[in-house]
């Protein structure tokens with residue numbers, strides 16, 4: 001998968017150091033930077049361009065949604081909708097992801113605004129189809145929505161989604177958000193990639209510089225909504241610090257090898273656990289080649305936090321059924337860097353839970369979503385059921401969690 005590739009870039013000589021860390025746990029497929037944004041994706045974008053052009057030739061688009069509706073009402077109707085989506089044949093992976101995006105207040109509010117600026121049109125085919133579903137669920141006359149147009153357009157670009165195989169919801173979600181990010185990218189003339197230096201600068205300065213460089217190349221409501229910025233802090237024995245940064249879309253959390261009860265906090269602790277790294281370049285201050293302490297922190301928390309649990313072990317082809325305990329209120333304070341200016345933006349509230357029942361290749365996804373910040377509903381393809389004010393937060397089937405940052 002192209003999204004697994006990553007490029008460390010940004011500050012000082014750390015890039016080469018990190019690349020050398022073959023034994024480091026984060027270099028594995030499911031590493032911390034699994035969904036890092038990479039810069040040298042020109043070839044990838046080129047391919048995307050090609051597929052979009054071919055879609056345009058084959059498809060007649062309706063006029064873009066030039067909504068005359070009151071925008072507040074429009075987005076309110078979308079995020080409070082309780083309308084199911086038809087299962088087109090093993091498409092529960094798609095429906096669960098779509099429902100969590102449809103009910104994502106922060107995102108939909110921005111999407112509705114973008115539509116009012118007529119930015120959702122035939123140049124943004126996947127976003128267009130997604131927004132079409134949003135409009136359909138907001139229509140109170142509808143009972144169940146058929147998402148086949150969306151699937152058709154999406155799978156024109158991603159052939160692996162053409163048939164009706166059982167696929168991973170989290171992988172689908174990443175690809176969909178990346179597609180919309182590409183379509184909605186506001187940067188017309190991306191600036192050139194450059195190495196930044198941390199020398200003599202504060203963490204906050206470096207963090208800001210990285211964010212600005214990143215957004216001068218790629219910026220959209222997707223980046224704004226779902227991407228967090230991560231800082232890696234490398235400290236030499238003499239105390240000298242260097243930094244590197246990444247943007248990440250979600251946090252894929254590893255589960256223990258054996259099935260056993262775990263808490264979300266334990267999994268997060270492990271994700272943000274530091275390391276000791278042997279540098280082969282000389283420290284700029286003491287001039288020695290020595291071991292550095294590595295700390296991983298969030299420098300800029302995302303507005304929406306997606307956590308996924310790595311239940312599928314690709315090596316053993318087994319599903320991990322560990323019982324996971326999570327909470328509706330989540331504080332990331334422990335993992336947020338104090339000195340980057342976003343320390344107080346670390347409180348989250350749960351609004352979506354994706355569950356998976358069954359075996360690795362024979363199972364079913366469904367999702368629980370909190371509506372009006374009060375009532376929980378189960379969205380199981382076409383069926384929507386009221387659950388109540390409380391939701392079970394201990395589960396052997398929880399697969400992904402969607403949290404929104406408290407404003």
Ligand SMILES: [Zn+2]
Nearest residue numbers: 236238283286
């Ligand atoms: Zn040193």
